[in-house]
Amino acid sequence: MALELSTKASIVGRPVADIEKFGERGTAYLGKVVMSTGERPVLGRKVLCDIATPHVMLICGKRGSGKSYDLAVLLEEFARQPFDIKQRISIIAIDTVGIFWTLKIPNKAETKELEKWDLKPDKTSVKVLVPQGRIDFYKKKGIPIDGAFTIRTSELDITEWLSLFKLSWNDALGVLLTRVVEQVKEVLGNYYGIEDIIKAINKDEEADKITKQALTNRFKVAETWGLFEKEGTKIMEIARPGAITVIDVSAYRQAIGMEGTRDIVVGLLGKKLFEERMLYRKEEEVKLTKGLKKESDMPLVWLMIDEAHMFMPRDEENIALQVLLEWVRVGRQPGLSLVLATQRPEKLHPDAISQCDLFISHRMTSQADIQAVSQLRPSYMHQDFDKYYQQMPRARGYALLLDDNTEKLWLIKVRPRFSWDGGVTASAFTE
Numbered sequence: 001m002a003l004e005l006s007t008k009a010s011i012v013g014r015p016v017a018d019i020e021k022f023g024e025r026g027t028a029y030l031g032k033v034v035m036s037t038g039e040r041p042v043l044g045r046k047v048l049c050d051i052a053t054p055h056v057m058l059i060c061g062k063r064g065s066g067k068s069y070d071l072a073v074l075l076e077e078f079a080r081q082p083f084d085i086k087q088r089i090s091i092i093a094i095d096t097v098g099i100f101w102t103l104k105i106p107n108k109a110e111t112k113e114l115e116k117w118d119l120k121p122d123k124t125s126v127k128v129l130v131p132q133g134r135i136d137f138y139k140k141k142g143i144p145i146d147g148a149f150t151i152r153t154s155e156l157d158i159t160e161w162l163s164l165f166k167l168s169w170n171d172a173l174g175v176l177l178t179r180v181v182e183q184v185k186e187v188l189g190n191y192y193g194i195e196d197i198i199k200a201i202n203k204d205e206e207a208d209k210i211t212k213q214a215l216t217n218r219f220k221v222a223e224t225w226g227l228f229e230k231e232g233t234k235i236m237e238i239a240r241p242g243a244i245t246v247i248d249v250s251a252y253r254q255a256i257g258m259e260g261t262r263d264i265v266v267g268l269l270g271k272k273l274f275e276e277r278m279l280y281r282k283e284e285e286v287k288l289t290k291g292l293k294k295e296s297d298m299p300l301v302w303l304m305i306d307e308a309h310m311f312m313p314r315d316e317e318n319i320a321l322q323v324l325l326e327w328v329r330v331g332r333q334p335g336l337s338l339v340l341a342t343q344r345p346e347k348l349h350p351d352a353i354s355q356c357d358l359f360i361s362h363r364m365t366s367q368a369d370i371q372a373v374s375q376l377r378p379s380y381m382h383q384d385f386d387k388y389y390q391q392m393p394r395a396r397g398y399a400l401l402l403d404d405n406t407e408k409l410w411l412i413k414v415r416p417r418f419s420w421d422g423g424v425t426a427s428a429f430t431e
């Protein structure tokens with residue numbers, strides 16, 4: 001009996017009653033509990049994390065401590081869920097660095113390490129979408145991608161266009177933009193492209209020539225990004241049951257004026273998914289009241305965001321911020337989960353920290369960042385964060401795990417990946 005107890009996995013993120021009811025179904029294998037001190041500690045029980053119900057998970061840690069690695073481990077686990085669970089969830093990962101396509105390749109480099117964990121290298125089935133305008137670049141480099149991600153032009157509201165071009169309501173360009181986008185919507189409904197907006201600008205009779213030219217130029221630049229299309233990727237197509245989609249937004253850093261597009265992509269995705277899930281949730285509720293099974297076409301959604309401080313900054317405005325704060329505050333009810341990874345919790349909106357129910361923290365050394373997460377310090381934490389970080393082994397993959405659901409705290413070692421690690425630190429050595 002004692003032996004059985006010590007090998008039983010610990011489940012985080014799931015209340016005891018649900019553990020009794022569902023056991024280990026719908027969980028992700030994160031790693032193992034650290035049982036002793038020192039640089040090579042003894043590892044104990046497996047740690048499994050609930051992924052069948054909504055959570056807000058925050059992953060912190062200094063540069064190169066293993067945050068993106070954790071996200072990849074989670075993606076691998078989503079991909080390995082039994083069919084019935086997988087069909088009820090959909091995962092979208094925002095890849096700011098362009099590293100998650102390597103999930104498609106087995107991790108042959110760490111076969112030995114995987115063996116120690118009784119695991120084997122394996123590929124993970126994910127769909128990687130890149131900006132339309134960058135497809136050729138990826139293909140030339142032989143990077144396995146699955147298609148382009150574009151946005152239906154009509155999905156952008158006036159506020160989003162204004163934010164994209166860094167304009168305000170009351171400057172001349174903003175006034176013209178508001179007028180033409182409203183007009184185009186009225187005449188063409190939700191099927192129009194940037195060229196239709198440009199035509200409307202040219203036809204405008206109120207604005208002067210220079211204002212018209214300046215706004216046209218902005219739209220022409222936006223056209224070259226290859227992000228907006230009449231058709232565009234339907235957001236609901238991305239949130240298909242069982243789909244694991246990586247949206248590579250790393251290329252949006254490279255073109256001038258494109259920085260804002262990354263925020264628009266996240267903001268729009270967040271907004272649409274929120275609206276749709278709210279509707280579907282009602283449908284599910286109606287079914288429940290009629291004694292029918294709780295099923296609808298739209299699965300629960302997990303949105304994973306690496307470098308989350310970029311989209312949910314503490315002191316700046318960002319088009320994605322309000323939407324994501326909504327996810328954080330009320331996402332549980334409609335079934336929306338967020339996994340946020342950041343190396344700068346100090347730069348992250350404080351609500352994203354205070355509202356998380358699962359907190360995974362690798363080593364942190366900056367006092368400002370430690371201070372930022374210290375607001376979390378729950379009653380079940382026996383000492384300050386500083387002390388935990390000092391005790392944590394220096395090697396990568398070790399982390400403190402706080403679970404508000406079970407009100408427990410662990411020191412864990414994250415398991416090795418099945419799939420190739422694209423985040424390996426660059427080095428001048430060739431071997």
Ligand SMILES: Nc1ncnc2c1ncn2[C@@H]1O[C@H](COP(=O)(O)OP(=O)(O)OP(=O)(O)O)[C@@H](O)[C@H]1O
Pocket residue numbers: 061062063064065066067068069070343396397398413414415416417421422423424425
């Ligand atoms: N659990 C782990 N097991 C083994 N190696 C790991 C583990 N976690 C991280 N590593 C190693 O550390 C490297 C850096 O990890 P990762 O890219 O996830 O860091 P990061 O915290 O995302 O850093 P950054 O803030 O710079 O994005 C990985 O490429 C990998 O080699």
Ligand SMILES: [Mg+2]
Pocket residue numbers: 067068069306423
């Ligand atoms: Mg990273």
